[in-house]
Amino acid sequence: MSTTAVTPLSTADAExxxxxxxxxxxxxxxxxxxxxxxxxxxxxxxxxDDRAVLISGETSTRKAYTALQLNTPTADLVDLVKPDGPxxxxxxxxxxxxxxxxxxxxxxxxxxxxxxxxxxGGAPEQDHGFAAAALEELSR
Numbered sequence: 001m002s003t004t005a006v007t008p009l010s011t012a013d014a015e016x017x018x019x020x021x022x023x024x025x026x027x028x029x030x031x032x033x034x035x036x037x038x039x040x041x042x043x044x045x046x047x048x049d050d051r052a053v054l055i056s057g058e059t060s061t062r063k064a065y066t067a068l069q070l071n072t073p074t075a076d077l078v079d080l081v082k083p084d085g086p087x088x089x090x091x092x093x094x095x096x097x098x099x100x101x102x103x104x105x106x107x108x109x110x111x112x113x114x115x116x117x118x119x120x121g122g123a124p125e126q127d128h129g130f131a132a133a134a135l136e137e138l139s140r
Contacts, residue, residue, distance in 0.1 A: 064118030103127030
C-alpha cells in the first residue's frame with residue numbers, strides 16, 4: 001500500500017478555480033457564485049458576482065459539498081435521485097446540504113480526492129461547464 005502524500009488543495013489553487021470559473025461564466029454572459037471546498041468539506045474560497053441571484057451562493061456551496069461527499073460530479077447524480085432512481089431517498093435521508101443539480105465537481109490530484117468546486121447561477125449545464133473549465137485551468 002502506497003502512503004505517498006498528495007499535496008492538498010491550497011488557497012492559491014482555490015483562487016485559480018474561482019477565477020477560471022468566473023472567467024468562463026463572464027464569457028457566457030452569466031453571473032454566478034463559485035464555492036471551493038477542501039477534502040474535509042471546509043470552505044477555501046467563495047465568490048458571488050454582484051448581480052448573481054442570492055440563492056446561487058447557497059446552491060454553489062451545496063453542489064460542491066455533494067460532489068465532494070459522493071466523489072462524483074453532481075451532473076452524474078441527477079437521474080439517480082429521481083423518484084424511480086436507486087438513490088431517490090438520498091436527498092432527504094441525511095441532514096446534510098446535498099443538492100443534486102449539475103454544477104458540482106470533485107477535484108482530484110494524483111488520483112486522490114482533494115476537494116470540490118461548485119458553481120451556481122446559470123442553467124445547470126452552464127454551471128457544470130464553468131466548473132469543468134476551472135478544473136481544466138487548474139490542471140495546466
